[in-house]
Amino acid sequence: MLLVFRLSSRIPLPYSPKVLEIFRNPRNLGPLEDANVVEMAGSPACGDMIRLYLKIVHRDDGDYIEKASFESYGCAANIAAASILTDMIIGKKVEDAWKISWKQISDELGGLPPIKYHCSILAVGALKRGIRAYYKQIGYNPPWLPKDLTVEERQVLEEEEMMERYYKAMKALGGGSR
Amino acid sequence: MSIAQKVRELLKSHGTPSKEVYFDLENSGFVPQEVVEAMMPYFNRIGYGHPSITHKPGWEALEVVYETKELLGKTIGASDPDEIVFTHSGTEANNLAILGYLLKNRGRKGKVVVSSIEHLSVIFPAQFASELFGFKTVLVPVDSEGFVDPELFKLYVDKETVFVSIQMVNHEIGTIQKLKELIDIAKSANPDIVFHTDAVDAYGWIPIDVKKLGVDMLTISSHKIHGPRGVGALYIRKGVEVEPPIKGQLSVEKNWPGVENVPLIAGFKKAIEIMFSNFDYRVEYVRKLRDKLIKGITSSVPHTIINGPLNEYRVANNVNVSFLFIEGEALTVELSLHGVYVSSGSACSSRVLEPSHVLLAIGRKHEEAHGSILFKLSHYHREEDIDYALEVIPKAVERLRKISAWKQ
Numbered sequence: 001m002l003l004v005f006r007l008s009s010r011i012p013l014p015y016s017p018k019v020l021e022i023f024r025n026p027r028n029l030g031p032l033e034d035a036n037v038v039e040m041a042g043s044p045a046c047g048d049m050i051r052l053y054l055k056i057v058h059r060d061d062g063d064y065i066e067k068a069s070f071e072s073y074g075c076a077a078n079i080a081a082a083s084i085l086t087d088m089i090i091g092k093k094v095e096d097a098w099k100i101s102w103k104q105i106s107d108e109l110g111g112l113p114p115i116k117y118h119c120s121i122l123a124v125g126a127l128k129r130g131i132r133a134y135y136k137q138i139g140y141n142p143p144w145l146p147k148d149l150t151v152e153e154r155q156v157l158e159e160e161e162m163m164e165r166y167y168k169a170m171k172a173l174g175g176g177s178r
Numbered sequence: 179m180s181i182a183q184k185v186r187e188l189l190k191s192h193g194t195p196s197k198e199v200y201f202d203l204e205n206s207g208f209v210p211q212e213v214v215e216a217m218m219p220y221f222n223r224i225g226y227g228h229p230s231i232t233h234k235p236g237w238e239a240l241e242v243v244y245e246t247k248e249l250l251g252k253t254i255g256a257s258d259p260d261e262i263v264f265t266h267s268g269t270e271a272n273n274l275a276i277l278g279y280l281l282k283n284r285g286r287k288g289k290v291v292v293s294s295i296e297h298l299s300v301i302f303p304a305q306f307a308s309e310l311f312g313f314k315t316v317l318v319p320v321d322s323e324g325f326v327d328p329e330l331f332k333l334y335v336d337k338e339t340v341f342v343s344i345q346m347v348n349h350e351i352g353t354i355q356k357l358k359e360l361i362d363i364a365k366s367a368n369p370d371i372v373f374h375t376d377a378v379d380a381y382g383w384i385p386i387d388v389k390k391l392g393v394d395m396l397t398i399s400s401h402k403i404h405g406p407r408g409v410g411a412l413y414i415r416k417g418v419e420v421e422p423p424i425k426g427q428l429s430v431e432k433n434w435p436g437v438e439n440v441p442l443i444a445g446f447k448k449a450i451e452i453m454f455s456n457f458d459y460r461v462e463y464v465r466k467l468r469d470k471l472i473k474g475i476t477s478s479v480p481h482t483i484i485n486g487p488l489n490e491y492r493v494a495n496n497v498n499v500s501f502l503f504i505e506g507e508a509l510t511v512e513l514s515l516h517g518v519y520v521s522s523g524s525a526c527s528s529r530v531l532e533p534s535h536v537l538l539a540i541g542r543k544h545e546e547a548h549g550s551i552l553f554k555l556s557h558y559h560r561e562e563d564i565d566y567a568l569e570v571i572p573k574a575v576e577r578l579r580k581i582s583a584w585k586q
Contacts, residue, residue, distance in 0.1 A: 014184050015511075017191035023511060029581060044545035044584045047505055047525045047533065051583035071583035075507035075524070079581055163544065 016110025028086035041126035048074030077116040125156030195517030203554035216448035220441035246447040255387035268399030269299035271410035278420030280307040288340040323487040324353030346380035351486030352496025382453035405449030465494035474568040497553040523550040
């Protein structure tokens with residue numbers, strides 16, 4: 001058995017009051033009954049998972065995110081990132097919501113500690129998956145939607161696949177899970 | 179904003195809960211006033227000199243250093259106070275044992291055997307020394323309760339084995355290892371094996387007798403028994419030689435260079451005195467609190483797993499629970515907002531992005547390890563503290579389960 005640790009930033013950056021405030025009173029929490037997109041990113045094994053509910057509507061001047069809500073399994077930053085993302089996208093044009101970066105989420109939260117960047121990456125990854133799922137559903141490919149996966153989507157996928165590989169390897173060794 | 183300013187803002191936003199209970203004695207803890215008072219004179223009234231120098235303040239320092247060595251030695255059955263070496267932490271004491279012994283024996287080839295649930299201050303030096311000096315470090319697996327199976331252990335120790343380190347009590351899941359049996363197996367496989375044990379979580383909680391055990395080196399840490407941080411101790415049996423892995427003093431007797439932290443050693447002494455007065459009564463008292471907490475949690479919160487054994491082989495002060503469907507770091511924050519201070523074996527709460535290696539080694543899945551919370555109790559806890567924790571925990575877990583994307 002080998003112990004491998006991914007060492008990260010040693011700077012003990014604390015949470016911002018904003019993260020704590022949203023963690024205390026998350027907004028847009030829970031399932032959305034009239035959602036037309038429900039998308040997930042992450043997994044329990046990774047230690048963080050976000051489920052995003054979107055209601056996307058078509059108007060004359062484009063597609064809009066009319067409603068959004070979330071559920072989050074993860075640390076305080078993960079909960080705050082998912083919550084603030086829903087706040088940021090409600091009422092936005094889908095095309096504009098697509099452009100939101102993980103850095104914007106981190107900034108909006110008063111600056112996440114580097115070790116928690118992946119929380120905002122996961123939130124953006126879930127949103128991008130949701131948007132793709134919507135257009136797949138209606139069978140339309142907007143010109144602004146890139147064919148290739150974005151950095152955030154790739155990173156989320158990598159994290160999920162890494163855990164799958166880990167469990168496959170452990171299973172092959174005859175251990176790891178009961 | 180500077181980091182200090184950020185932390186200040188965070189604390190302001192956190193506020194001070196109306197009741198506070200501290201259960202994170204694994205990571206560190208408060209120092210009782212009587213221990214603080216035992217230290218005070220040594221900062222500027224007596225014994226503020228260097229204990230190796232020939233003047234009165236030096237001799238006063240030497241006196242308290244030896245009083246502590248003698249007391250500590252007596253509590254573990256050592257035969258000579260000089261078998262006790264002070265370091266500045268338990269981590270340093272484990273490093274001295276492992277790096278120090280393997281450094282002294284460099285040039286020899288062979289195996290270093292440690293269990294897979296050791297504290298990282300054992301596993302890392304063992305791996306490091308092996309890399310440096312060409313030993314082979316092998317991790318012995320444990321069962322689902324953290325025990326090293328004696329029959330399996332027999333396959334790991336042989337004529338090639340140079341050094342073994344197995345914890346007396348596990349720091350996360352509280353398993354009291356059947357150490358005597360393992361030591362006998364190691365020594366009968368090869369009498370030259372040096373056997374070290376990290377007794378940081380055993381000291382003050384189970385009786386220790388180094389001679390009866392036949393152990394060669396043993397680590398103790400002051401802050402795990404409500405002493406001050408900054409003092410560790412290593413028992414090195416007479417006849418076992420180590421080479422100081424850090425350098426800085428000419429003195430040949432000094433296995434850990436650097437001036438002894440005399441005021442803190444005086445505090446350590448006081449903490450030992452408290453731990454060993456009324457030993458059985460105190461341990462029994464804490465055991466009752468522990469059982470109340472375990473029972474209270476499992477009966478009020480569904481979907482929990484108690485990590486570690488649930489019999490007489492669980493140390494009296496350890497409660498480790500995995501709460502399924504939520505992540506432990508979020509729970510530490512939620513509990514903190516209500517004044518219950520604990521730590522978690524989740525990846526997110528650690529400084530590394532991996533969950534506790536101890537929980538993975540006993541077969542917990544990642545998601546079970548992510549939801550783990552460690553409570554460490556002591557005789558400074560009162561029944562009301564447990565009642566308060568039991569009032570707060572179910573609500574906290576319920577709130578986070580409501581938020582969670584991982585549903586039953």
